Amino acid sequence: MNAPANAPILRIEGLTKHFGGLTAVDDVTLEFAPGRLHAIIGPNGAGKTTLFNLISGFLPSDSGRVFFAGREITGLKPHRISRLGIARTLQVKSVFHQLSVADNLWITAQAQRGVLNPFRSTTSYRETCEKVERVLEQLGLAALANQQAGTLSHGDIALLEIGMAISAEPKLLLLDEPICGMSPAETARTVAKIRELAQTIEIVLIEHDMEVVFEIADDITVMAQGAILASGSPQAIAADERVREAYLGRAEDEDYIEEPVRA
Amino acid sequence: MTNTLIALAINGLVWGLIIALIALGLSVIFGLLDIINLAHGDFFMIGTVIAWTVLTSTGSFWPAFALAPLAGFVLGAIIQRIVLQPIRNAAALSIVATFGLSMILQEVVRMTFGPTPRRILPPIHGTIDLFGIQYQVYRLFAAGVSLLALAAFFLFLHRTKLGTWMRAVRHDREIATAMGIPAQRVYMLTFGLGFALAALGGVVASPITTVDFRAGVDVLPFCFMAVIIGGLGNLPGTAAAAVLLAFLEGILSSFASPTEARIASLVLMSAVLLLRPQGLFKGLAK
Amino acid sequence: MKRAAIERTMLIASAAFLLTVPWLVPAIADRFWVSVIAEILIWSLLAASVNLLFGYVGLLSFGQALFFGFGMYGVAIGVEKLALGFWPALGLGIAAPVAMAIVAGIFAVRLTWHYFAIITVVFSLIFYFLALTMKPLTGGDDGISFTLPAVFKFGGAEWGFASATFQYFFILATVALCLYALRRLLGSPLGKAFMAIRDNDVRASLIGLNVYWLRLTAFVIAGFLAGLSGALFAFFGRYASASYMFYHVSGEAVVWAIVGGAGTLFGPLVGTGLFILIREVVSTHWQHHALIVGAVAILIVIFAPRGMVGLWRDFMGRWSGGEK
Numbered sequence: 112m113n114a115p116a117n118a119p120i121l122r123i124e125g126l127t128k129h130f131g132g133l134t135a136v137d138d139v140t141l142e143f144a145p146g147r148l149h150a151i152i153g154p155n156g157a158g159k160t161t162l163f164n165l166i167s168g169f170l171p172s173d174s175g176r177v178f179f180a181g182r183e184i185t186g187l188k189p190h191r192i193s194r195l196g197i198a199r200t201l202q203v204k205s206v207f208h209q210l211s212v213a214d215n216l217w218i219t220a221q222a223q224r225g226v227l228n229p230f231r232s233t234t235s236y237r238e239t240c241e242k243v244e245r246v247l248e249q250l251g252l253a254a255l256a257n258q259q260a261g262t263l264s265h266g267d268i269a270l271l272e273i274g275m276a277i278s279a280e281p282k283l284l285l286l287d288e289p290i291c292g293m294s295p296a297e298t299a300r301t302v303a304k305i306r307e308l309a310q311t312i313e314i315v316l317i318e319h320d321m322e323v324v325f326e327i328a329d330d331i332t333v334m335a336q337g338a339i340l341a342s343g344s345p346q347a348i349a350a351d352e353r354v355r356e357a358y359l360g361r362a363e364d365e366d367y368i369e370e371p372v373r374a
Numbered sequence: 375m376t377n378t379l380i381a382l383a384i385n386g387l388v389w390g391l392i393i394a395l396i397a398l399g400l401s402v403i404f405g406l407l408d409i410i411n412l413a414h415g416d417f418f419m420i421g422t423v424i425a426w427t428v429l430t431s432t433g434s435f436w437p438a439f440a441l442a443p444l445a446g447f448v449l450g451a452i453i454q455r456i457v458l459q460p461i462r463n464a465a466a467l468s469i470v471a472t473f474g475l476s477m478i479l480q481e482v483v484r485m486t487f488g489p490t491p492r493r494i495l496p497p498i499h500g501t502i503d504l505f506g507i508q509y510q511v512y513r514l515f516a517a518g519v520s521l522l523a524l525a526a527f528f529l530f531l532h533r534t535k536l537g538t539w540m541r542a543v544r545h546d547r548e549i550a551t552a553m554g555i556p557a558q559r560v561y562m563l564t565f566g567l568g569f570a571l572a573a574l575g576g577v578v579a580s581p582i583t584t585v586d587f588r589a590g591v592d593v594l595p596f597c598f599m600a601v602i603i604g605g606l607g608n609l610p611g612t613a614a615a616a617v618l619l620a621f622l623e624g625i626l627s628s629f630a631s632p633t634e635a636r637i638a639s640l641v642l643m644s645a646v647l648l649l650r651p652q653g654l655f656k657g658l659a660k
Numbered sequence: 661m662k663r664a665a666i667e668r669t670m671l672i673a674s675a676a677f678l679l680t681v682p683w684l685v686p687a688i689a690d691r692f693w694v695s696v697i698a699e700i701l702i703w704s705l706l707a708a709s710v711n712l713l714f715g716y717v718g719l720l721s722f723g724q725a726l727f728f729g730f731g732m733y734g735v736a737i738g739v740e741k742l743a744l745g746f747w748p749a750l751g752l753g754i755a756a757p758v759a760m761a762i763v764a765g766i767f768a769v770r771l772t773w774h775y776f777a778i779i780t781v782v783f784s785l786i787f788y789f790l791a792l793t794m795k796p797l798t799g800g801d802d803g804i805s806f807t808l809p810a811v812f813k814f815g816g817a818e819w820g821f822a823s824a825t826f827q828y829f830f831i832l833a834t835v836a837l838c839l840y841a842l843r844r845l846l847g848s849p850l851g852k853a854f855m856a857i858r859d860n861d862v863r864a865s866l867i868g869l870n871v872y873w874l875r876l877t878a879f880v881i882a883g884f885l886a887g888l889s890g891a892l893f894a895f896f897g898r899y900a901s902a903s904y905m906f907y908h909v910s911g912e913a914v915v916w917a918i919v920g921g922a923g924t925l926f927g928p929l930v931g932t933g934l935f936i937l938i939r940e941v942v943s944t945h946w947q948h949h950a951l952i953v954g955a956v957a958i959l960i961v962i963f964a965p966r967g968m969v970g971l972w973r974d975f976m977g978r979w980s981g982g983e984k
Contacts, residue, residue, distance in 0.1 A: 190865050207863065210859060228849055467961040473915055475954065475958065477954030595907070
């Protein structure tokens with residue numbers, strides 16, 4: 112926290128993860144400078160989502176360390192890491208489907224405090240309620256506030272997911288394929304939101320849509336077979352010969368191989 | 375002392391093989407349909423009642439060996455189609471439904487068969503000398519039949535089309551459906567098969583235990599222990615666990631009361647659930 | 661009339677009915693029905709404990725009878741063996757199941773879904789069999805009967821469960837208090853956290869909720885409700901028996917909760933009422949009432965999977981939707 116202003120927000124050192132004989136993440140070392148929008152790209156099975164799972168404490172790493180804002184977070188439980196200020200969305204959109212949209216945001220905002228008083232009404236928390244109102248306004252979901260989250264359209268659920276991530280007021284937001292499966296209109300709306308968010312929150316995103324990535328990212332990291340292939344500005348990546356090779360002949364499919372394992 | 379120990383150990387083995395048969399049905403239903411079948415003990419009980427009915431009405435015990443599994447199969451398939459198919463994908467509801475089913479089956483038997491427990495005399499009389507003790511021939515016969523049925527079931531699973539379908543649906547429902555396997559029919563037949571296995575176990579066990587409308591209540595927890603310790607959905611593991619557990623309880627009950635032996639197996643089961651939820655016999659899976 | 665107004669009217673009418681039962685019921689039917697209603701109220705707490713875990717946290721417990729039994733035995737052993745008065749015995753009947761719930765919960769909530777359902781049955785079976793073997797303490801299947809201690813003594817006057825009216829109101833007040841506390845709980849941050857875990861436990865841990873601790877908390881609260889239900893039932897029946905710890909009792913509570921409407925505050929009460937009334941009404945004419953209970957359970961899960969309260973809500977939704 113008392114790191115210098117230009118210190119990396121997130122630093123990964125030699126992170127490795129094996130699944131049986133498969134090396135999903137292979138000795139990855141990366142630094143994310145503050146104030147820049149990072150994108151991680153790469154073919155399916157490149158280890159992108161696994162990398163997110165390791166950062167957010169969802170999977171234990173086999174070796175390597177993770178530092179967030181100068182503090183080591185390797186091996187912490189997911190809810191601890193979340194409370195330190197890392198929020199993330201999941202590739203398969205996941206919200207609390209029986210709770211209302213407002214309650215989804217409310218519990219996400221409140222969960223960060225760690226104390227859940229059973230003797231007070233949720234409506235008595237002015238600060239949290241106001242934050243929920245703000246996020247609803249900001250995302251244009253105010254009209255749907257009392258609707259059950261499970262009944263929303265795909266695009267609205269994706270927006271709600273981002274809204275939940277903001278409600279937690281994180282320092283770092285990990286977005287896993289935020290526009291996957293969206294219509295062009297929904298995509299445009301979401302991309303605009305991500306841009307807006309990047310003004311105040313550090314963002315790292317995984318995305319398949321190259322057009323979007325090259326449009327919004329300041330830095331791009333390319334992963335292949337668990338390792339880092341290249342890292343740099345969009346122009347440098349676009350010109351990189353190895354990156355082109357990695358993508359050539361590789362049809363993109365919607366196969367979610369790296370979905371986190373549910374206990 | 376050693377004589378009783380031997381007798382209890384053999385008793386345990388025999389009983390374990392019968393339980394293996396019943397537990398296999400429970401495991402198949404769980405593995406394929408994702409249903410915790412609380413009526414499974416009653417399926418067993420229905421088997422014992424059919425045995426008693428066949429014996430009293432025809433004077434012969436043997437037709438029950440064909441009749442009970444057949445009746446169980448048909449009943450099971452009908453129950454799956456009418457009661458469980460509408461609530462597929464809702465596991466909690468299916469538990470409630472099988473609990474209701476259990477109440478109905480018990481009550482129907484109490485109405486028709488009556489509330490008094492009855493005994494069936496072993497259809498094979500006589501004893502033979504086994505490790506120095508006189509042992510009932512029928513019990514050995516029961517063990518043999520169970521073993522044969524277990525072998526037949528595994529052969530069926532690996533050598534027939536329906537068996538292959540069942541394994542495919544268990545492995546991956548969606549891919550199996552996409553490959554053109556009629557999943558719904560497989561569910562129906564599987565539930566029927568599970569019922570048939572339990573009913574067959576009931577026939578085999580009927581001369582050894584009592585025929586009582588509440589017999590299933592005692593058998594059910596034991597079957598669950600076998601399924602858990604063997605690994606949920608792991609069929610060979612289930613069979614192995616059933617034999618092992620009954621054998622251990624048999625030996626234990628020479629030192630302690632049967633209830634204390636039961637407590638010991640339940641504690642073992644909790645330990646397995648917490649430490650090795652995939653069961654003790656993971657190597658046997660597939 | 662608006663939907664909210666109808667529901668409020670129904671609530672007030674039910675409350676008025678429950679408050680006048682000891683006078684109203686004997687006037688129109690047999691006195692015996694007063695104790696049936698008291699029994700429904702007691703058992704509804706057991707169903708509520710299943711509902712808290714399943715309907716709001718997503719854990720299906722098939723072992724709540726364990727805590728019910730501990731509540732019963734806490735009271736019975738307190739009165740009969742330790743010669744305690746009413747309040748200390750009630751305290752024991754609450755403390756014992758809560759302590760048990762903490763110990764059992766530490767292990768049980770590591771597991772989810774099928775595994776959780778099974779381990780809760782296993783725990784309750786272990787203690788059921790233990791209670792059977794510890795005859796000198798528990799009386800085994802025969803159980804222990806005890807004579808009622810007074811609840812309040814004031815000079816020469818005494819109030820206690822010996823008076824059916826006092827007993828009824830004591831039970832009604834306790835159950836009403838529990839339902840009110842549950843309602844508050846569900847509207848609190850803790851309640852929202854429970855529901856978040858029910859909906860999506862992976863996501864819940866990602867937003868910073870400690871899923872393990874929250875599940876344990878819910879398990880202990882549910883243990884308290886089940887234990888209190890058992891403690892009240894011990895006073896009500898003046899005895900305790902191991903047979904109430906068997907898994908059938910847990911199973912019935914699950915059926916009551918789900919048939920009434922899991923995830924709703926009044927669902928468990930409605931479900932419990934329905935089944936106990938069926939039992940009492942039918943069993944006087946026909947001894948095979950279990951047949952009807954089983955059939956009703958199956959019909960409700962097939963045709964009204966969200967329970968009777970869910971059915972009511974759908975009906976009201978369609979009705980008020982048509983009115984607009």
